[in-house]
Amino acid sequence: MARIVIVEDDDLIATSLARALGAAGHDVTVAATLAAAEAPVADADLVLCDLGLPDGDGLDLITTLARDQPGLPVVALTARAEEGDVVARLASGAVDYVTKPFRLAELQARIEAHLRQASAIRPGGRRGGVVRVGDLAIDRGARRVMVGAREVALRPREFDLLARLASDAGDVVRREDIMSDVWDENWWGSTKTLDVHVNALRRKLGEEPGTPSRITAIRGVGYRLEVA
Template sequence: MARLLIVEDDETIGSHLESRLRLHDHEVVWRRSGRGAIREATLASFDLVLLDLGLPDLDGIEVCGRIRAVQPGCVLVIVTARDTEMDVVVGLEAGADDYVSKPFGFAELLARIRAHLRRGAPPPARPARFAVGDLVVDTAARRCFAADREVTLRAKEFDLLARLAGQAGVAVSREELMADVWDENWFGSTKTLDVHVAALRRKLAEAADETTIIPHIVTLRGHGYRLDVPSG
């Protein structure tokens, strides 16, 4: 049994999620406001939080960051009718692990919840340290460096970069990345992969300067991605 927190002000959606998730043997707490959710998150631990961004009292992005601060180990999934990539990126950078767009089917949502709850610590990569140009990915310490500067990455960003760096210069399919970084039984949209790639690209670009050789992530249309080994 997992302990879930639903943050949703819509009575119909909230009550539906609460009753359906309880039928699947989850312990569910439902809160209708951002302040109520933050208060609940400070009082008890949760395995997963479903957070609607369109709340009546606080902006959902702010709520996301504040819940992440007090629940660093939980899975945080934002539920949003905001479908622009920038809104999703901001939500992920505020601390979310994934997002689901409204309207959504319950079967897809349940499969995503199960996939997140199944996740465990990723197996140690071999070797434990990858160097691609001036980029170093230390999987044992879970740290990333561009030359002598540390690049701060969120958990899934690090896992994704480590997966690509482990086969630098090799094309990796979307299916492989979703199975290795998220879950082999992932169900539904894989746009979360694209959003994490976009965030990684931005952070790697910010870490680069004229003296460092930093690889970049190439999109392979219809297939996946490749971490390009920089020349020199």
């Protein structure tokens, strides 16, 4: 059982989600405003957060949670479909987003995948080993990344993505394999989230737009982490 907080002011959506997640065995709390969400999210295992709330933008809550509770998976719920909004909500700290209207079964599958992923990276489930690729050092056990002498702070999904590419450094890793290994083998959504995460990862590794990247996109196939 996981503690899930739904931050959503649409009563129909919130009630339907709460009922379905409760039936799946989870402990569900609903908050209709940012203010009402402040207390329950402190003890949550996963947060579903609408962006358009009566007392502010859900992105503000997502950004705060990414800073204060970096291991907490947050899924953004939104009616905004523009690419700029997608990038903003993922860059702010959400591990995923779902555009309304959404299929309940798909959202539930994503929630379960994120809960499994979060559980796997908690202390006690560490797998050791440092992988070095060029000036990158990826410590799987400590979940730390160094670029030269500089430590880079990555979100859990960003770390897992980089570690997956590093495990086959120099080779192309297919999009389908990345989604299966980093997200979940039952992922049903668009793989556009992969491209957004790669772009965020490039920025955090210190790369500027238009400059050579450590991560090369192979059109229609996947991505390759360069060894030099």
